Amino acid sequence: MKPMARRYLFVKVVSDRGLTNEQLHEALDSSARRYFGEIGLSRIDPRIMRFDAESSTAIVSCERSATPELMSAMALITRYSEASLSLLVLQVSGTIKGVGRRRK
């Protein structure tokens, strides 16, 4: 079976508190669940591929057809457990390599 095509999003994490990979994943999941429901979340299937706490950037992947939904869910995140949190999608690419290449 052909694997599902995915999109890779380069994300800038803006928060007044340091975040871990798990916390970012939880924030993403809860926002996607809140605005698109369980079925929507399963369709989006967000995964954090890389997370760099030092530069506050991450590469998040999702199912290709659900890219607008994931970007919307990210846009609507404002807080995570009493800390302010916002995610800025800076680039979208079809490969992880592409994300890194174009950022340079």
Added chain:
Amino acid sequence: MGHYLDLHVIPGPDDLVSCERMAILLSTARYSTIGLTVATGLLNDRVRSLRRIFEEHGLTTVLRADFKPDSRTELLRLLRRFRNLYDLIAVKCVNQHVAAVSCRDRRVDVVFFDVGNRNLRFSHTFARLLHGAVEFNLVSDLMGQGDGWAFSRIRKAVSIAQEHHVNVILSSGARNCEMVRSPLQISALATCLGLTREESIRGVSSAPMAIVTENRRKHAQGYVEDGVKIVVPARR
């Protein structure tokens, strides 16, 4: 890379640190031009220092005034007094009279509606009258709205705008750095709310740019009105 615009950025003039952070994020998000919304009573020096903060980070600023008049008379008075002082005039429609006049008046560039106001919405009547563009402040309107009311209001307004081929502008309405979002996210939100991908990209790029360019042309020396321009003959 396209030129992206966020025509509704409302920095607090008293908090310059927050303004600086906003400028950094807007620049990181790859905006080229922002609509700097300032109060009409703000002193020129403070407006200049605000503009400098954003321009130091490579952003072009367009000075915008938001009017929120209670009556038609007040709106017309504000337009007479301030139209020439700002690059962009936006009106927040709070009632039917103000909405009808601001949609019809050529001096108004952008109209927007408060999603929390249950008595007034962007209707077919206003869409038919509209001369400028309708703006959706997607981040400020939708932030923290879990009940779906704001989503359904914007979705209906978007479908009316599409039906009447109205100019749609997509903005963030950001008041602080936590509300800044990238143009990709703004257009993705609009796609989820019913706009096509092309329309949503246009809403953060060419549609606001057309308004800014047109207003620059009007502010240029020699402009009198549409089709009338003073041409000074070359000196001998």
